[in-house]
Amino acid sequence: MSTAVHKQLGQDFVAFAHAAGVLRFGAFTTKAGRQSPYFFNAGLFDDGAKLLRLAQFYAQRLLASGLQFDMIFGPAYKGITLAAAVSMELARLGHNKPYAYNRKEAKDHGEGGTLVGAPVRGRVLVIDDVISAGTSVRESIAMIQGAGATACGVAIALDRQEKAAENGKELPWSAVQYVEQQLKLPVVAIAGLTDLLQYLNTTGDAEVSAHAAAVQAYRDRYGV
Incomplete structure (x- = not known):
């Protein structure tokens, strides 16, 4: 994917998330x-049309990234829906990939265990909405390795591009940078804070663009 096309995809996604009410501006x-x-709540991709469009964005970004993976893993809970939706869209595009997800609590009857879906094997892509602290990614890696497979990357919708915090202490890197540098996993994001700012500065809607200064100030304070 060229830089220009990547930027356009990011812009289109931010516009879509805002129109869907998933991306909101104010004080949070x-x-x-x-x-x-601003606030990004992927749980509000809550109907068939929104989920389908979201899956299309994920699939387009993943295919353009060139990241090679054999299956998709969705950490509970938001990742479950994302894994299913994205695997369906990839199949529609001719890239049929199995998917699996985990239960929060192990099941002691039926098939048992914590993993549901296709057998976890090969190169496994973890899919989630955002990376807040990297905790979910570390837990996913442990489950994937426990099944004898290898985590090969993470796909998210939005990279907040801000410094992570731990125990009230500000860290010099973002959660995404932590995953890439410390856990050695590539992260593929549909859009980032840079795309959000560009959207605010170019939208042409005065009511929306009025939030640009506050978002820029937030990035100046917490951005990486």
């Missing part, structure tokens, strides 16, 4: 206790 408190001028 993040898990790290920061006051953020």
Whole structure:
């Protein structure tokens, strides 16, 4: 994917997320206790049309990235729906990939265990909405390795591109950088904070673009 096409995909995704009510502007408190001028809630991709469009964005970005993987793993809970939807869209495009996900609690009857779906084997792509602290990724890697497979990358919808926080302490790297540098896994994101800012500065909607200064200030303070 060329840089120009990648940027356009990011812009299109931000516009879609905003129109769907998934991306909102205002005053929000993040898990790290920061006051953020925007909020991204992937749980609001809550009907068939939105989920289908979301899966199309993931699939397009993944195929363009050149990342090679044999199957998809969706960590509970949001990752379950994402794994199923993206595998369906990839199959529609001629790239049929099995998928699996985990239960939060092990099942002691029926097929048992914590993993559901296709056997976890080969190169496994972890799919989620965002990476907040890398905890979910580490847990997914442990489950994938426990099944005898290898985690080969992570796909997310939005990279917040901001410094991670741990125990109230600000870290010099983002959660995505942690996954890439410390866990040695490539991260494929549909869009990032850079795309969000560009959208705000070019939207042409005065009400929406009015949030650009606050988002830029937030990036200046917490960005990486």
